[in-house]
Amino acid sequence: MTVYKLSLKVMKSNIGPMALFLGIFIGISLLAASSGGNTAEQLFTRSRVPIAFIAEESSPLVAGLRTEVEKIAEIQPYDDDSEILQEAIFYNRISHIIRIPSGFTRAFLAGDEAAVITYTGQSEGRAMYVDLAVENYLNTLRLYRIFTPDMLLEEMISHAGKDLEQRSKIKLLTDIDAEGFQADQRDNYFNHLIFFNYQAYSLFAILILGISSNLMVFNSRLIRMRQACSPLSSRKQSLQLFLANFAFALFCWLLMNAVSLLFIPELIGTSSMYLFIANSFLLCFWASSISFFVAHLTKSRNAISAITNVISLGSSFLAGVFVPQYLLGAAVLRAASFTPTYWFVLANTQIARAGGTVSSVSSLASQNELLASFGMQIIFGLTFLAMALVLRKKRALAAA
Amino acid sequence: MIERIFFYRLKTILRDKEMVFWTIFFPILLASLFRIAFANLGQTAEIFPIPTAVVDNEAFQADSAFREMLAAVSVDSGDSEALLDLSRVSREEAEELLLDGSIYGFIVPGVEMQLIVDESGLHQSILGLLLDQYLQASSTAGTVISRNPAAAEDFMRELELRTSYIRTEAIGKNSPDRLFVFYFALLAMACFYGGYYGLIEAFDIQGNLSPRAARINMSPIHKLKALLASSSAAVFIHLCSQMVLLAFMHVVLKVRFGAQLPLVILATLVGSTLSIALGIFIGTVVRGSENFKSGVVTAVSMIGALFAGLMLPELKYIVSERFPLINRINPVNLLADAYYALYFFEGFSRYSQNLLILLLFTVFFTAASYFFMRRRNYDSL
Structure with a gap:
């Protein structure tokens, strides 16, 4: 195992930058997961968005609208100062502004054209619910105005308020109260998912960076020529080299999962934990294979970081690490299914789904799906490993 | 130099x-x-129509307004931008469809309108909103018609003539x-x-x-x-x-x-x-x-x-x-x-x-x- 030992020695000399990167990427994972992570998901949920409500006139109609909006949004105390409002939108302190222009009440009651002006920040999806509430309120009042013109405005408003309180009952098939489920289970479910999904970026990135810079040493022409003289077959050399790098990968994997579990202690000991970690192990395997392959593609040390970004960040975008897969288009997902990251994320989603209380009924079906996702990752790993070995062999021959 | x-x-x-x-x-x-x-993030093109089922029970047969509303928003109406791809099935069939993933949820008409799903998500939220709107409109219709019985005919028409009261502007450049x-x-x-x-x-x-x-x-x-x-x-x-x-x-x-x-x-x-x-x-x-x-x-x-x-x-x-x-x-x-x-x-x-x-x-x-x-x-x- 001379090559194996030598390779570990090279890594040891490289320990400073590697520790730096490991720290950074673990930090990134934690930051991202704790910052509410799955933001695209929140985009479409009915969470209370912070908004500003600017009324240029006061009337019972406007007060009623404010009450209605307040049911689904957090009205922040902002004055009508466009510079301050602009800043607030810029920094995402509020995601929506509703402005009632003066003369709105009169125009609305007279049946003339009347409009509330809204300015949308970045969370368009969530603001959609606010706009919907405004439209529903005003349209309900419109119906009262048309059909019961003798009704007092106050009475119309109180009726409209009651009408809009009507809600359908949403239930889960397994008879768990949907509201309760959404609040607790689902949050957990997504938090776990984020921690593990982010590994597809962070663990992958550190492995490409680390393994490439380790192998950089062996890629120099002179060293390759020297190695070619050795009585050890080139296949054995390559395999030992891969093993050494895989040992490094395992170390990163262990550390990353240990830290992840520290932050989600409620997961420890559950069957989901074992599945999540098994999936993460597969990630570790195919990410090492790809890194091993990529390391043979470049000779420039400074290009490594650029390549790392393209591969790890690019596949993460494509395969739904940062946003849930169902929000990406079908065509994108089809393309993404040619990356192992897609199968990794898919497996995580399947585990989270089956692990929760959701569809234990369909667990058998989902296990088969899960095995397929695992299998795909193994195939990707083996393919890239084979490709890397072929490439090494060719290089060795070229050197000799 | x-x-x-x-x-x-x-x-x-x-x-x-x-x-x-x-x-x-x-x-x-x-x-x-x-x-x-x-x-296509945030674009609705791929979201609609949402595969949904409705349980064809007595309450459903009795509620003609609800049937009309569903018909108007489903693919069968011929609208290319229809919201729902709706199938009318029995309760058992609906559960099966939901379990094998071919629908996002199903509606059980009744005194208390129910939406049954197996997880929450964007599609499910939209289905929920659709039902909410129907219930809210029915509540309004109830009040209006009790005060003004003559309005019953025109009410549906006016309801569909939903007016937009929102104008969106950009706050910065x-x-x-x-x-x-x-x-x-x-x-x-x-x-x-x-x-x-x-x-x-x-x-x-x-x-x-x-x-x-x-x-x-x-x-x-x-x-x-x-x-x-x-x-x-x-x-x-x-x-x-x-x-x-x-x-x-x-x-x-x-x-x-x-x-x-x-x-x-x-x-x-x-x-x-x-x-x-x-x-x-x-x-x-x-x-x-x-x-x-x-x-x-x-x-x-x-x-x-x-x-x-x-x-x-x-x-x-x-x-x-x-x-x-x-x-x-x-x-x-x-x-x-x-x-x-x-x-x-x-x-x-x-x-x-x-x-x-x-x-x-x-x-x-x-x-x-x-x-x-x-x-x-x-x-x-």
């Missing part, structure tokens, strides 16, 4: 083809991937856009990849670090002049690569730089210069192997880009709000923020403020590197 150094540096840098290639193409590749992945937070962070990160060019400059000018530098140190040129001449070559090449990226974003990805393109280019020039100054600074002041220094450059650009919102736009806001100082000195964020300010704000105060800080950094790093390497003599190389 200066121009000779400049031209020879150009040649030397261009010889590392892989690095030049990757620094130009990595942001282009990433931007394209991002664009492809998020092209353009509407804020998460996509642009990403593009600008990427542009800024690519800019700070110039740090690697700076690093090479640092290696090639300090006699104890590379044979090439040893040779240059033999020449009687002033160190500052040599440094400026050779780093100008690096800035030139890096700026060219940034221009390729800008052009790609502008022409292919349609990022709206607008009439302020010259100001965008100015910001890029300042960013390029700073990134190379930063690379030289790291190459001279930081102690450690070449590998370690290169790691520091990577770390600066990655962490900087992370806080500027590259991986997650929200992070930019969280950091800016909770730890304002970090992003006030994070060069990647300052540059990304300058681009974004040009895009969003009418005035230029924020833009020029950011640029000023970047320039101060440039001067500081250049001066510090110079003072560190000046008057160095080597006994033996």
Whole structure:
């Protein structure tokens, strides 16, 4: 195992930058997961968005609208100062502004054209619910105005308020109260998912960076020529080299999962934990294979970081690490299914789904799906490993 | 002498083809991937029609208004933008359909209208909203008709004539856009990849670090002049690569730089210069192997880009709000923020403020590197 030992020695000399990167990427994972992570998901949920409500006139109609909006949004105390409002939108302190222009009440009651002006920040999806509430309120009042013109405005408003309180009952098939489920289970479910999904970026990135810079040493022409003289077959050399790098990968994997579990202690000991970690192990395997392959593609040390970004960040975008897969288009997902990251994320989603209380009924079906996702990752790993070995062999021959 | 150094540096840098290639193409590749992945994010085209089922029970048969409403929004109505792909089935069939994933949920009509789903998500929320609206409208209809029985006929018609009472306007010059937070962070990160060019400059000018530098140190040129001449070559090449990226974003990805393109280019020039100054600074002041220094450059650009919102736009806001100082000195964020300010704000105060800080950094790093390497003599190389 001379090559194996030598390779570990090279890594040891490289320990400073590697520790730096490991720290950074673990930090990134934690930051991202704790910052509410799955933001695209929140985009479409009915969470209370912070908004500003600017009324240029006061009337019972406007007060009623404010009450209605307040049911689904957090009205922040902002004055009508466009510079301050602009800043607030810029920094995402509020995601929506509703402005009632003066003369709105009169125009609305007279049946003339009347409009509330809204300015949308970045969370368009969530603001959609606010706009919907405004439209529903005003349209309900419109119906009262048309059909019961003798009704007092106050009475119309109180009726409209009651009408809009009507809600359908949403239930889960397994008879768990949907509201309760959404609040607790689902949050957990997504938090776990984020921690593990982010590994597809962070663990992958550190492995490409680390393994490439380790192998950089062996890629120099002179060293390759020297190695070619050795009585050890080139296949054995390559395999030992891969093993050494895989040992490094395992170390990163262990550390990353240990830290992840520290932050989600409620997961420890559950069957989901074992599945999540098994999936993460597969990630570790195919990410090492790809890194091993990529390391043979470049000779420039400074290009490594650029390549790392393209591969790890690019596949993460494509395969739904940062946003849930169902929000990406079908065509994108089809393309993404040619990356192992897609199968990794898919497996995580399947585990989270089956692990929760959701569809234990369909667990058998989902296990088969899960095995397929695992299998795909193994195939990707083996393919890239084979490709890397072929490439090494060719290089060795070229050197000799 | 200066121009000779400049031209020879150009040649030397261009010889590392892989690095030049990757620094130009990595942001282009990433931007394209991002664009492809998020092209239909937020677009509804792929969401509708939502496969749904309704349980065909007695309550459903009795409620003609509900049947009409569902018929009007489902594919069978012939509307190409219909909301629902609705099937009328028995309760058992509905459960089966839900379990095998062919529908997102099913409706059980009754005194209490129910929506049964097996997980929550966007489609399920929309189904919920649709039912809510129906219930709310029924409640309104109840009140209206009890007060004015004659209204019953016209009510449905008026209900469908839903009026829009909202006019959306942009608060800044353009509407804020998460996509642009990403593009600008990427542009800024690519800019700070110039740090690697700076690093090479640092290696090639300090006699104890590379044979090439040893040779240059033999020449009687002033160190500052040599440094400026050779780093100008690096800035030139890096700026060219940034221009390729800008052009790609502008022409292919349609990022709206607008009439302020010259100001965008100015910001890029300042960013390029700073990134190379930063690379030289790291190459001279930081102690450690070449590998370690290169790691520091990577770390600066990655962490900087992370806080500027590259991986997650929200992070930019969280950091800016909770730890304002970090992003006030994070060069990647300052540059990304300058681009974004040009895009969003009418005035230029924020833009020029950011640029000023970047320039101060440039001067500081250049001066510090110079003072560190000046008057160095080597006994033996």
